[in-house]
Amino acid sequence: MDTSAKHGLAAGEAGRPDSPDWTIPQGWEHYTAEEHAIWRTLYERQMALLPGRACEAFVQGMRALPMGADQIPDFYRLSEVLMKHTGWQVVAVPGLVPDDVFFDHLANRRFPAGQFIRRADQLDYLEEPDVFHDVFGHVPMLMNPVMADFIQAYGEGGLRAQRLGHLDMLARVYWYTVEFGLVREAGGLRLYGAGIASSYTESVFCLDSPSPHRIGFELARVMRTRYRIDDFQEVYFVLDHLDDLLRLAQVDFAPLYEATAARPTLEPGDVLPTDQVLHRGSGAYHAARRPHTASCA
Ligand code: HBI
Numbered sequence: 093m094d095t096s097a098k099h100g101l102a103a104g105e106a107g108r109p110d111s112p113d114w115t116i117p118q119g120w121e122h123y124t125a126e127e128h129a130i131w132r133t134l135y136e137r138q139m140a141l142l143p144g145r146a147c148e149a150f151v152q153g154m155r156a157l158p159m160g161a162d163q164i165p166d167f168y169r170l171s172e173v174l175m176k177h178t179g180w181q182v183v184a185v186p187g188l189v190p191d192d193v194f195f196d197h198l199a200n201r202r203f204p205a206g207q208f209i210r211r212a213d214q215l216d217y218l219e220e221p222d223v224f225h226d227v228f229g230h231v232p233m234l235m236n237p238v239m240a241d242f243i244q245a246y247g248e249g250g251l252r253a254q255r256l257g258h259l260d261m262l263a264r265v266y267w268y269t270v271e272f273g274l275v276r277e278a279g280g281l282r283l284y285g286a287g288i289a290s291s292y293t294e295s296v297f298c299l300d301s302p303s304p305h306r307i308g309f310e311l312a313r314v315m316r317t318r319y320r321i322d323d324f325q326e327v328y329f330v331l332d333h334l335d336d337l338l339r340l341a342q343v344d345f346a347p348l349y350e351a352t353a354a355r356p357t358l359e360p361g362d363v364l365p366t367d368q369v370l371h372r373g374s375g376a377y378h379a380a381r382r383p384h385t386a387s388c389a
């Protein structure tokens with residue numbers, strides 16, 4: 093994947109702050125004109141792609157937020173609006189934070205967003221989540237009450253999954269929904285995942301390319317499916333409706349972990365006879381790139 097959160101790095105590569113919750117001041121007034129200009133470039137090219145690609149909730153959330161081309165958004169102003177709609181806030185962090193810190197923020201409806209912005213020579217690829225991925229990609233969906241509850245539930249579930257030793261399976265659910273999810277809408281498939289919404293190239297690939305599979309979302313199936321952290325996804329899972337996340341937020345995962353751990357793990361390109369296949373991918377994109385990209389989590 094590109095231009096989005098990577099999970100292949102250890103937390104704290106950007107330096108560990110003194111605060112136990114890893115938050116730092118956004119320091120909005122310290123962004124330079126060059127940094128605001130990078131935001132503008134990313135914002136404008138993404139906004140031109142998203143009509144007809146992003147789901148209705150993303151578009152509506154974006155419209156209601158104090159977020160535009162001119163400047164990197166101010167987290168306080170975003171939080172004011174978010175708080176009124178869904179009770180969420182945006183807090184600044186240096187980059188990836190440890191899993192337990194990340195989950196604790198989410199469980200308390202604080203979204204940790206990278207404070208920094210990528211360099212001009214990294215527009216399409218960076219390893220840690222920056223302010224463009226986190227704010228442009230994630231914050232519009234946090235205006236949606238269903239997604240707002242789902243991400244909080246993920247934070248709570250993450251802490252439990254860690255204790256049970258099954259975080260890998262829960263992380264796959266997050267990956268294939270919050271980061272790389274597609275949803276059916278009246279006009280056709282639409283994207284809602286932040287990893288794709290914030291990516292110039294993958295926002296087109298995920299919907300238009302014949303290469304990846306597009307398969308109906310099924311929880312037990314997704315929990316078994318490894319994912320790519322360094323390239324486009326080979327498979328996207330499609331919700332019938334965003335409201336399906338509501339039910340997912342209430343699932344008791346503990347028994348599911350045991351049942352799922354007993355079954356084989358799936359590679360991203362696998363298709364099962366039981367899958368609801370909306371589009372069977374040709375696999376051409378990844379076939380052409382192998383063996384360069386073999387990194388899955
Ligand atoms: N930290 N800032 C940040 N953003 C993430 O998306 C993130 C993180 N730490 C851990 C993490 N994600 C994941 O590994 C968990 O979702 C499993």
Ligand code: FE
Binds near residue numbers: 096221225286287
């Ligand atoms: Fe992300």
